[in-house]
Amino acid sequence: MGKMKDKVQENPGIETGGVLLGEIHNNSIHINFVSGAGPNAKKERCNFEKDIEYCQNYIEDKYNVHGGIAAYVGEWHYHPSDSNKPSGIDIKSLTEISDGQGYLTENPVMIILSNKNTASCTIHPIGKKFYYTNLEVI
Numbered sequence: 131m132g133k134m135k136d137k138v139q140e141n142p143g144i145e146t147g148g149v150l151l152g153e154i155h156n157n158s159i160h161i162n163f164v165s166g167a168g169p170n171a172k173k174e175r176c177n178f179e180k181d182i183e184y185c186q187n188y189i190e191d192k193y194n195v196h197g198g199i200a201a202y203v204g205e206w207h208y209h210p211s212d213s214n215k216p217s218g219i220d221i222k223s224l225t226e227i228s229d230g231q232g233y234l235t236e237n238p239v240m241i242i243l244s245n246k247n248t249a250s251c252t253i254h255p256i257g258k259k260f261y262y263t264n265l266e267v268i
């Protein structure tokens with residue numbers, strides 16, 4: 131969480147985000163690494179598109195060094211508003227990830243931070259409706 135908040139503080143007026151890496155257990159997902167958006171990300175007031183090449187390299191580099199504790203588990207982003215609820219576009223993009231071939235998870239996680247410093251955490255299983263889950267900060 132600290133790394134996400136640091137990235138947000140660089141410019142709290144626009145969206146930012148990145149990828150989440152960690153370990154998937156039966157009933158929980160441990161997030162061990164959090165990336166930034168990358169130099170070519172699109173960061174706007176109400177829109178965010180991560181730098182795909184940067185994030186892909188981040189995923190590969192971390193996996194090569196840390197192995198299974200650095201598996202791709204999902205995405206995070208920041209809303210410069212008081213809402214940490216996923217937007218229609220957010221839900222669609224996570225559904226595309228769970229359906230997509232390039233990603234190795236069928237249950238991607240999304241963490242959204244609001245400008246009130248509260249986070250939501252949702253799981254987006256393939257072919258099913260997303261649901262909220264608890265985010266425990268360790």
Ligand SMILES: [Zn+2]
Pocket residue numbers: 207209216217220242
């Ligand atoms: Zn969003």
